[in-house]
Amino acid sequence: MRSPFCKTVKRMVFLLTQQNSFLYKDGIPELRKRNLSFLNLVDRSLTTDDEYQFPELSCDIHMLPDYIAMSSQPHLFHNTSRTAVGFWEYDRRFNNPQGLTAALYWDDKKQLERYKQRFSGVKYIFTPDYSVVEDMPACLEYSYVYFSRIVALWLMTEVGTTVIPTVSASTIERLSVALLGLDNCNVIAISTKGYLRNSTEKGYLREMVRYVVDHKQLDSIVVYDTCSSEDEVYDIFEYALEHNINIDVPLNSYRELHMKERG
Known part of the structure; x- marks a missing residue:
């Protein structure tokens, strides 16, 4: 029985x-x-214990990138042995119907295989830097944070590369949300692109750097900058330097061009 x-x-x-x-x-x-296949990636990772449930990232590196290639520059992906790939371009260049984010959303296996081959052998990749502006809905901005983590999980598990989280936000309040799930990262990336046009933008970037330094235990910050001189970068990141955080400003093709123009 x-x-x-x-x-x-x-x-x-x-x-x-x-x-x-x-x-x-x-x-x-x-x-x-x-259109929820990307949740299979989330199921294999830890998520933040809050209303956002962002996938957590882990990044503990001490040999930093020495060159940054854009995702649209595959000919530069292996420019040096420590070249990193970033997404600091107009969103239409990488967040489009043929982009990696769309391929993950639609579970387009053909496109995903193409990206897997495209990024094969790349040592470091930064999470996508989706454009954010102050008057955009918070829910949309936070969805960009979520999908940047999805992209990161895929790059780590399928490509086997080291992923460095890019941090950006339209306000300090939203920055506090964007930093969730990054407690196990000793390095992050911040871009100065678009922040050096006037004193207001520079002031916000300084405030953002201060907030990140005060709320995260970091060893280094990788800075994407296209200016020919690093002086302004070190001025903006002075608070981080005062707290013994290394500021790494790798070369990139746009910065090299500006350096040549300057002579």
């Missing part, structure tokens, strides 16, 4: 089998039909 427990287990197996049969009867997993 079977015990009630055995009967219960048998019934559960039957129900699960029937459920899976329904979900897969057309050969397409349920998550893929709902």
Whole structure:
């Protein structure tokens, strides 16, 4: 005579089998039909214990990048042995129907394989720097943070590269959210692009640097900068330097061009 427990287990197996049969009867997993395949990546990672549930990232490196290539410059991906790839371009260059974010959202396996081959052998990749502005809805800005983490998880698990989180936010309040899930990172990246046009933008960038330094235990900050001189960078990141945080300003093609123009 079977015990009630055995009967219960048998019934559960039957129900699960029937459920899976329904979900897969057309050969397409349920998550893929709902454009939620990227949640498979999240299921394999830790997430923040809050309302946002951002995937947590871990980044502990001490040999920093010495050159930054843009994602649209594959000919520069291996310019040096420590070249990093970044996304500091107009969003249409990388966040488009053929982009990596879209490929992950739509679970486009052909495109994902293309990106896997494209980034193969790249030592470091920064998370995408989606454009944010102060008057955009907070929910949209936070969704960019979420998808940048999805991209990071895919790059780490499928490409096997080291991912350095890029930090940006339209306000300090939203910056506090963007930093969630980065407690296990000893290095982050910040871009000066768009912040050096006037004193107001520079002031906000200084405030952002101060907030990051006060709230995260960092060894280094990698700075994407296109100016020919590093003097202004070190001035803006002075607070970080005062707290013994290394400021790394790798070369990039745009900065090299400006240096040549300057002579």
